[in-house]
Amino acid sequence: MKIALAQMNSGIDPKENARQLSSLIAQAAAGDAAIIFTPEMTGLVDRDRSRAARNISTEADDMVLLTARSEARKAGIWVQLGSLAVKASNNLEEKWVNRSYLISPDGEIIARYDKIHLFDVDLGPDESSRESSAYAGGHNAVVAPVSDATLGLSICYDLRFPGLYEALTDAGADILSVPAAFTVPTGRAHWEILLRARAIEAGAFVVAAAQYGQHEDGRSTYGHSIVVDPWGEILLDMGEGNGLGFCELDLRKVQETRSRIPAVANRKKFKMPVKMT
Known part of the structure; x- marks a missing residue:
């Protein structure tokens, strides 16, 4: 399977981001990729949440999602739209969700995944993040078929929680998507x-498409979009x-690797540890 990764510097204007996305999808299709991440x-x-609120809408009105669906249909390519900030109609707290999408070559939304682990952290005296103050976390792990593969969805900070990826591979995932906007210090380190x-x-x-560079809102992201094979090779x-x-992904490597190191098959369920006193 030939795949494409888009490394972007998304800004505060969804129209401009949609324009860039349209071009990237067309380029990916021209390069014979089956899917773009x-x-x-x-x-x-946009970390200015008052300003961002003016540009966040429901799925039905989100111009970037509409662009992705239209371009997928036009180009006949799968699109794994890393994530969008959208209004959730069923959210009683009126918070947004950080939602990932899988879009088929006919422009249909095949799967949605809402980021489960929200990034609430102090990175230093001048930098902190409280994603949960504006976003509601998801509750469900999601896998979906893509051509001859099964794709497991996750987003950025989820990467630090291996239990999610155990659930995805238990459900049959052989490709794990980790779209991200990693900060520069944590990106370099981890x-x-x-x-x-x-x-x-x-x-x-593992396929990890990332944001890169100095953004209009003042933040900096690490880049280094990466594809890793099942043996851990980049x-x-x-x-x-x-x-x-x-x-190019040779999907046969998944079973070859799992045969050599059958960690997935050998997983055991266990009880919580007993705390000795």
């Missing part, structure tokens, strides 16, 4: 290590800059 918050990167660990543990491909690292990268 885009980063977390493809449609809007990004590659965690992605390779998740691939090795799962015996699966097949693609896009480094710095923005654009499109291509990679």
Whole structure:
């Protein structure tokens, strides 16, 4: 399976982000990719939540989602839209959700995944994040078929919680998508290590499309969109800059690797530990 990864520098204007996405999908299709993966918050990167609120809408009205569906249909390509900030009609708290989409080559939404683990952290005296103050967390792990593969969905901070990826591979995932907008300090320290660990543990491909660079809202993201094979080898690292990268996935490697190291098959359920006093 030939895939494409979009490394983006999304800004505060969804119209401009939609324009860039349209071009990237067309380029991916022209390069014979079966599917394109885009980063977390493809449609809007804006930490000014008052300003962002003016650009966040429901699925039915989201121009970036509408663009992705239209371009997927036009190009005949799968689109794994890393995530969008959208209003959830069933959210009684009136919070947004950080939602990932899988869109088929006929433009239909095949799967939705709402980010489960929200990033609430202090990174230093001048930088903190409270994703949960504006976003509601999801509750369900999601897998979906893509051509001859099964795709497991996750988003950014989920990467630090291996239990989610155990659930995805238990449900049959052989490709794990990790769209992200990693900060520069945590990206340098942990990004590659965690992605390779998740691939090795799962015996699966990991595809991580990322945001990169200095954004209009003042934040900086790490980039280095990566594809890791089931043995933990890096097949693609896009480094710095923005654009499109291509990679071939040999899906036979999933079963080959799981036969050599049958960690998925050998997993055992166990009781919580007894605390000795």
